[in-house]
């Protein structure tokens with residue numbers, strides 16, 4: 001992981017913007033600008049098939065909007081929320097299933113059943129209010145109404161990209177209110193360049209990403225919020241507390257081949273905070289990458305973006321291979337696996353021997369018969385193998401896991 005520091009704290013709005021480089025050549029461009037899902041959308045595609053494909057993609061997204069909008073009483077989601085049991089469109093079935101998977105993946109930090117909560121805070125009507133403690137407590141138990149706002153644009157970007165491809169488009173940029181999908185390369189072959197907004201200053205960005213056939217989605221508390229008595233309340237709820245998420249993150253950008261996942265995770269990881277976000281990244285190596293901005297301005301990117309994220313800010317590097325050996329929750333030993341030149345054994349209490357080798361660490365011995373008490377896995381710089389996640393010896397309470405950086 002690379003850590004950038006020194007982004008100043010200030011306030012403002014909006015998300016990711018795209019550098020549509022001037023002077024693009026290599027085919028006709030077709031563009032659709034429209035308003036759907038409560039946001040401004042732009043699709044720009046290149047090549048001879050672009051014009052028709054872009055219109056079809058716009059139509060598809062409007063169709064999704066009509067199915068899922070909580071502001072339209074006839075939408076399938078509104079009908080479900082009003083106690084009806086309509087026959088569901090296959091796309092509705094599909095997105096609901098994906099929402100459920102994301103809910104499980106984020107331990108409920110992403111939860112599409114937040115409608116009643118978001119409603120109580122006034123984010124649909126614009127009549128913003130801070131619900132009282134008793135009301136919040138009651139709201140936490142009412143999870144029967146759905147709001148797909150945390151995932152719909154990402155899902156729509158996936159399906160729009162699929163449609164463009166099926167109609168012969170090889171180069172396009174889809175921007176659904178900051179949920180970006182970069183299809184293929186720019187005309188001419190260079191990667192698409194997408195700027196990641198500075199969550200503290202709407203006029204600035206913290207860096208840019210080079211993308212090919214990848215989605216980039218940002219969630220931040222600066223996008224939609226109100227203030228009361230000097231306190232800012234934003235639109236991403238922590239379903240566990242009933243209050244706007246307050247995890248120490250100012251924004252989360254998720255990069256993935258899967259735009260639905262990127263959208264749901266950007267919302268969910270914003271709720272979970274940096275530590276758990278990085279942990280989930282390690283447990284799901286290759287599935288997504290992250291740009292995290294903390295409230296103090298610290299910017300952290302995951303290893304996989306090393307070559308595609310650029311920034312002017314000074315950078316210091318924390319390797320992806322820094323691990324810690326813990327016993328009873330206490331850090332006994334920390335090491336950067338990339339800096340190990342000779343294998344050695346670290347004894348974590350009498351029975352636990354941890355073998356630490358160049359680029360690798362695992363539990364050599366756990367002191368119990370058959371070692372069945374051990375969750376077998378190894379940690380490598382760049383990702384775990386065997387079972388994902390930390391290595392755990394339960395009886396002795398020894399854990400080997402990735403940590404962000406060596407303690408100073």
Ligand code: ADP
Pocket residue numbers: 109110111112113114118147148149150151177178218219220223224235236237238239263266267268271
């Ligand atoms: P945006 O839609 O503003 O780009 P997000 O993708 O983060 O940002 O989605 C935020 C929207 O998702 C909120 O406006 C609300 O409709 C809904 N939402 C709020 N909190 C959650 C949550 N914890 N899980 C899922 N959806 C949420």
Ligand code: MG
Pocket residue numbers: 149150151217219262263264265266267268
């Ligand atoms: Mg989202």
